[in-house]
Amino acid sequence: MNPMSSSLRGLAWKETRQVVPLVIMLLGVAVLLFVLWSTMSAAQTMANFGHYIPLVLPALFAAGVGAILVGQEKENRTMDWCSSLPISPSLIVLVKLAVAIIGLLVMWVCCALIGSLAGNSRLPGHEAGVANSLYWFTHSIFILCCGFYTAWRMKNTFASLIVLIPLAALPYLATSIYYSLFMTGRHVSLQESAWLLTLASAIGIIVMAWMGYRAGIRDLSPARPELEATGPGHWLAAWRPAHSLPVPETPFRYPLSSLIWQSIHHNRMTLTLLILAMLSGAFAFGYMAVSSQSSDEFGMVMVCTFVAGAIATSWLGVFVFHGDGSASRLRFLADRGVSPTRAWIGRHLIGLSAIAVAMIAFLISSFLTLRNPADNRVDVVPSMAMVGAGLWVIYAVSQATSQWIRILAASAFIAPILSGVALYWLGAAAISSNAPFWLLAVCCLLPMLATWLMMRRFMDNSAKWPIWACGVVTTVLFLVLPILPFAIDVASFPGITPSARASLAANSKKLSSTGNAQPMMRASVPLEYLQQTQHKTDINLTELVASQRFLPEDYLEIGDIAPDDTGVLRASNPDNRRPLRADRYILSRSIEFANYFRYLVTQNPEDSDAVESLGKWIDALTEIAVRLRRSDRWYDQHAADNVEIWLTQTLSRQDLMELRSRDFSQRAIAVLADQAGRSAARRRAVLLSWRREMDPPPMEHDRAKDLDMFGGFRENDWFLWYPQEKVHWIQDRLLDRLCVAALQLIDAAENGQDTLPMRRELHELMDDPSIPFANSWYGERLQPRGVSYGNQFWNSPAVRWYRDWENQAKELASSSESEEP
Amino acid sequence: MFFTVDPSNGVAIYAQIVRQIKFAIAEQTLRPGQLLPSVRQLATQLAVNPNTVARAYLELQSDGITETLRGRGVVVCKGALDRCRKQRKSIIAGRVESVLTEALQGGLTADEIRGIVEQQLGSLADSMSKTSSPPD
Amino acid sequence: MTSVITAEQLTMRFRGCDALRGVDFTIEPGSVFALLGENGAGKTTMIRIMTGFQKPTSGQCTVCGLDPTRHPLEVRRRVGYVSDSPALYDWMSVGEIGWFTASFFPKGFLEYYRESIRRYEIPEDRKIRHLSKGQRAKVALSLALAHDPELLILDEPTSGLDPMVRRDFLESMIDRAASGRTVFLSSHQISEVERVADTIAILHEGKLRIVAPLNELKQSMTELTVSLDDPLVAIPTIDTPAEVMCDELLGRQRRLVVRDFTPEMHTKLASATGVTGVSERPLSLEEIFIACTKGSLSRPASAPESADETPQETAMEAAS
Incomplete structure (x- = not known):
């Protein structure tokens, strides 16, 4: 067997086995994020975060793989053992790099899979097309090479991760320098910048890969003897901090003091840096949250400081159980009989006091900013307690993560993400699910409780399974508890029985839709046309206005209906009477014009022109009403009601009695009197609207308009008194009940029974609970007398069914019959 | 046949081995014509350097106590x-x-x-x- | 025959300390070479130079005829190296790590390794992190020996192991020596070293105090106990070719450790005035080592100061 290939195989197998835990952990995090994201229903969340989630996998992998493959081996000293074997260093370095890149490709494939599962497989900045995807891909490889370089160069894994962050931003830096040097004042398209960034990343890959390779070879070669220059005689030595202070005479009086001392002095530099970052982040947040300017450079600096502060808080939490707090080091305390609780408190005190100081920093900063009168104010200023709570959540979740995940590199990356998710989750629960405050407080305490409970096992470094199980349980509780009251509330919300639902479904299936495409009525107004062509001053406005006839054929285009020779709008093919979609504006204009002619007629009943015009309008409106009734949409029925109400009122007028014998009136009355037809149309509309909502047909281009409409009504205006998140879950049930009540109303009215109970039901469903029945639209008192154009009114279904006007309409029919000779 | 060596009692290890073999022959625990363990075996058994054992065997041979037979190993001489x-x-x-x-x-x-x-x-x-x- | 290891004026300077100050030695093939020294004397540094992990500040070193800094891979192919508490991949099982290592060596490695593991009765499917310390050391030893190296370098391999495991290590060392291979051993278990070493080197403060075959060394070292009339009596100095390694006074007796002490010197000393008796005693290797490195067999390490003053002055101080 070729020795080269066998050693390749052995090395590749080893590196792959070492990379696998990272892959699994990242997949777990991605799955968790995906699950959370898919249960969040609000459209805003999808837009904001959805397309970042698939990016999590490759980005984290690229950043962490260097630390895992190189840093960990250095820490465990297995690198020493491995290099004592006859393997050439370049083979080791190259195999590690190759396995990492292959792993990255696998991650990209998984990311694409998850993206396609989510239905949102587009990366941020997807408008730039191919260049964008290429950019993200090359940038991830660049981060991977940087990660390797820092891991080979630096001894401390954590430091190598921190140094990685500015390195990873290099392509951006290069591109912005390039822009500011060569391209000031020019508009740069998104695509161009994507290509430029890709180019910068590609160059970066080559440079970093080469440097990483060199660093790796140098690390694995024989160590060079240190130069004389760094000996004790070197001038730098005078600047180095003196040796540690002499040990004081007496020990601390309280054991906790010793633990605090240990926490501080274990790694003074890191602790100082983290706390400084946290404080400046809190300070920056105080500025940001109070003044609303965030777009200038100062604002950007503030934002970056704030983000750095948040991450620093998270890393403070991570350090609780790593470093001196790791299980092996805590053994020192465990061997001496220190109680787990005391050790636990000792690890936490520094972080908690840092949080307290950060809260004060925030307070000072927001106070100082508020004193400056020049800044714009925001409406809501977060309180100190809120900032403290936010910091607490970040810290608590991070410290729990650090106890559960024992690899420092992975912990350092996953903890900020998990704390961010936790913050978001709690915030969302509070806002959209109305979670009670005490429940959120309990959730905040959960991670601390979990680590405290598991402290003894952690210190004894016994089996890891209980800690993992505890972690899973805590996560589940943390995710479930805030939404538990909400879930119970939603689950217990009354709907209709399954049998009722089944009958609804069955009934609706019997009906056939008259087709989706329903032509809109369009009103063309010459005056509006004039507005668009205003520059033509040769048109005489007065003549134009004077020439307006305000007749239906001038204003209405109703799909296939055209005015016939007599000017009456009729369908070209009476057998194929397509339904109409209501447009409130057009209807109101039409009724206004009809009113105008009605007024003319009532003023002067002898004006035959006016009468004819009125007749044309009555015909047009009758046709409109008939066509509206044929529609599947409930809203169109509502519009038809309004039209018919106008017609009823007009034809019932005493001063228009003579017109009742005219043919247009007769046609109208025939339509008006057909109660059975009305009821059938209503029933049909209710069932089909329900069916369409529950079982939407495949998307067509005009369906886009119907997304938030139930039968044409704007659902988003309904049920506004429920919390926003709740509506999404119970909407189906509410609509079921609405349909059932409406159908019952129709049935009762047909059978001559009292419609009051159904109307009460409808009132309960559709009206704000603060409005009593007497004051609601479904009651008796507030029926408008004529046509109503109010917003609220038009959005309330079944409001005018089977009211007095219908009886009036029937009377019209009977009286006209009786009038007929 | 069991031997023991004490590295720190002042007597060289090879001398101790020689002495013990001689005493064993004198007590007739080791008979003439009997095969002695090989250098490697004895070194492993006693946990001493094989060179030491080899040196002891060399001295025994020069004293005429043992002789090497080709193919068989080291045997005790008749007049030993x-x-x-x-x-x-x-x-x-x-x-x-x-x-x-x-x-x-x-x-x-x-x-x-x-x-x-x-x-x-x-x-x-x-x-x-x-x-x-x-x-x- | 060409030497297996040579070192010429090896110097190694670290920040703040000189680990090696001009070390020379030569090791012949087929021998067991033991390097003794206190903790921090520079033994590990020297081994790291020999295995190519560290470049010396100055000086030359060859292992199996090759320069370890220039041809580290070749050297490692011919050498088996077991370090003190070796860091093996503890997520691998015993069999897996053998298979993994076998891919870098010629054919035959895996069978030899498996045979060795079977002999030590270690289950092949157990993960290394679940092995005891002794089993782990045996695995490391098997890995180092499976390619039949010319030279086996052991850096304190049995520290902290039970006597059974130490015996196993001893036996494999003897086995290698018996097959004509070379063993380089750095150890604190002086009693074991005494049994198994051919040549001894004692490293003290960066310099090799002694490099000699074990027998010669033991024969050349004597402990003299001189009984005196009076503590303040001066005894005749002991000159070259003999060398006084250490010297101490307690009551009326004076104890010296002398190298290459001749019988003439004995009679001369015995007949000196004020000397009531002189007795000699051969030393164990441990005592030789302590004498070479501390300068005193019983006194604690205030040796650097007392090297300047003679025992008479110390006695006068004690008396006053």
């Missing part, structure tokens, strides 16, 4: 018994000499030494006669 007994006597004589030197240097007179020797011989000879018979 007498030689070993003689050498045992001389070894014992050497040890007696060192005891006497120590006694004389310590200040005991020759008569006192003789008295001690008689006394010890007497008590020991009684117990020894009960346990073993002098070899022929």
Whole structure:
């Protein structure tokens, strides 16, 4: 067997086995994020975060793989053992790099899979097309090479991760320098910048890969003897901090003091840096949250400081159980009989006091900013307690993560993400699910409780399974508890029985839709046309206005209906009477014009022109009403009601009695009197609207308009008194009940029974609970007398069914019959 | 056949091995014609350097106690018994000499030494006669 | 025959300390070479130079005829190296790590390794992190020996192991020596070293105090106990060719450890005025080592100061 290939195989197998835990952990995090994201229903969340989630996998992998493959081996000293074997260093370095890149490709494939599962497989900045995807891909490889370089160069894994962050931003830096040097004042398209960034990343890959390779070879070669220059005689030595202070005479009086001392002095530099970052982040947040300017450079600096502060808080939490707090080091305390609780408190005190100081920093900063009168104010200023709570959540979740995940590199990356998710989750629960405050407080305490409970096992470094199980349980509780009251509330919300639902479904299936495409009525107004062509001053406005006839054929285009020779709008093919979609504006204009002619007629009943015009309008409106009734949409029925109400009122007028014998009136009355037809149309509309909502047909281009409409009504205006998140879950049930009540109303009215109970039901469903029945639209008192154009009114279904006007309409029919000779 | 070596009792390890083999032959635990363990085996058994064992075997061979047979290994010579007994006597004589030197240097007179020797011989000879018979 | 290891004026300077100050030695094939020294004397540094992990500040070193800094891979192919508490991949099982290592060596590695593991009765499917310390050391030893190296380098391999495991290591060392291979051993278990070493080297403060075959060394070292009339009596100095390694005074007796002490010197000393008796005693290797490195067999390490003053002055101080 070729020795080269066998050693390749052995090395590749080893590196792959070492990379696998990272892959699994990242997949777990991605799955968790995906699950959370898919249960969040609000459209805003999808837009904001959805397309970042698939990016999590490759980005984290690229950043962490260097630390895992190189840093960990250095820490465990297995690198020493491995290099004592006859393997050439370049083979080791190259195999590690190759396995990492292959792993990255696998991650990209998984990311694409998850993206396609989510239905949102587009990366941020997807408008730039191919260049964008290429950019993200090359940038991830660049981060991977940087990660390797820092891991080979630096001894401390954590430091190598921190140094990685500015390195990873290099392509951006290069591109912005390039822009500011060569391209000031020019508009740069998104695509161009994507290509430029890709180019910068590609160059970066080559440079970093080469440097990483060199660093790796140098690390694995024989160590060079240190130069004389760094000996004790070197001038730098005078600047180095003196040796540690002499040990004081007496020990601390309280054991906790010793633990605090240990926490501080274990790694003074890191602790100082983290706390400084946290404080400046809190300070920056105080500025940001109070003044609303965030777009200038100062604002950007503030934002970056704030983000750095948040991450620093998270890393403070991570350090609780790593470093001196790791299980092996805590053994020192465990061997001496220190109680787990005391050790636990000792690890936490520094972080908690840092949080307290950060809260004060925030307070000072927001106070100082508020004193400056020049800044714009925001409406809501977060309180100190809120900032403290936010910091607490970040810290608590991070410290729990650090106890559960024992690899420092992975912990350092996953903890900020998990704390961010936790913050978001709690915030969302509070806002959209109305979670009670005490429940959120309990959730905040959960991670601390979990680590405290598991402290003894952690210190004894016994089996890891209980800690993992505890972690899973805590996560589940943390995710479930805030939404538990909400879930119970939603689950217990009354709907209709399954049998009722089944009958609804069955009934609706019997009906056939008259087709989706329903032509809109369009009103063309010459005056509006004039507005668009205003520059033509040769048109005489007065003549134009004077020439307006305000007749239906001038204003209405109703799909296939055209005015016939007599000017009456009729369908070209009476057998194929397509339904109409209501447009409130057009209807109101039409009724206004009809009113105008009605007024003319009532003023002067002898004006035959006016009468004819009125007749044309009555015909047009009758046709409109008939066509509206044929529609599947409930809203169109509502519009038809309004039209018919106008017609009823007009034809019932005493001063228009003579017109009742005219043919247009007769046609109208025939339509008006057909109660059975009305009821059938209503029933049909209710069932089909329900069916369409529950079982939407495949998307067509005009369906886009119907997304938030139930039968044409704007659902988003309904049920506004429920919390926003709740509506999404119970909407189906509410609509079921609405349909059932409406159908019952129709049935009762047909059978001559009292419609009051159904109307009460409808009132309960559709009206704000603060409005009593007497004051609601479904009651008796507030029926408008004529046509109503109010917003609220038009959005309330079944409001005018089977009211007095219908009886009036029937009377019209009977009286006209009786009038007929 | 069991041997022991004590690296720190002042006598070279190879000398200890030689002595023990000679005593073993003298006591007839090792008979003429018997195969001795190989260098490697003995070194592993005693946990000593094989060179040391090799040196011991070399000395035995030059003393004529053992000889190497091709294909078989190291065997005890026929006339080894007498030689070993003689050498045992001389070894014992050497040890007696060192005891006497120590006694004389310590200040005991020759008569006192003789008295001690008689006394010890007497008590020991009684117990020894009960346990073993002098070899022929 | 060409030497297996040579070192010429090896110097190694670290920040703040000189680990090696001009070390020379030569090791012949087929021998067991033991390097003794206190903790921090520079033994590990020297081994790291020999295995190509560290470049010396100055000086030359060859292992199996090759320069380890220039041809580290070749050297490692011919050498088996077991370090003190070796860091093996503890997520691999015993069999897996053998298979993994076998891919870098010629054919035959895996069978030899398996045979060795079977002899030590270690289950092949157990993960290394679940092995005891002794089993782990045996695995490391098997890995180092499976390619039949000319030279086996052991850096304190049995520290902290039970006597059974130490015996196993001893036996494999003896086995290698018996097959004509070379063993380089650095150890604190002086009693074991005493049994198994051919040549001894004692490293003290960066310099090799002694490099000699074990027998010669033991024969050349004597402990003299001189009984005196009076503590303040001066005894005749002991000159070259003999060398006084250490010297101490307690009451009326003076104890010296001398190298290459001749019988003439003995009589001369015994007949000196004020000397009531001189007795000699051969030394164990441990005592030789302590004498070479501390300068005193019983006194604690205030040796650097007392090297300047003679025992008479110390006695006068004690008396006053």
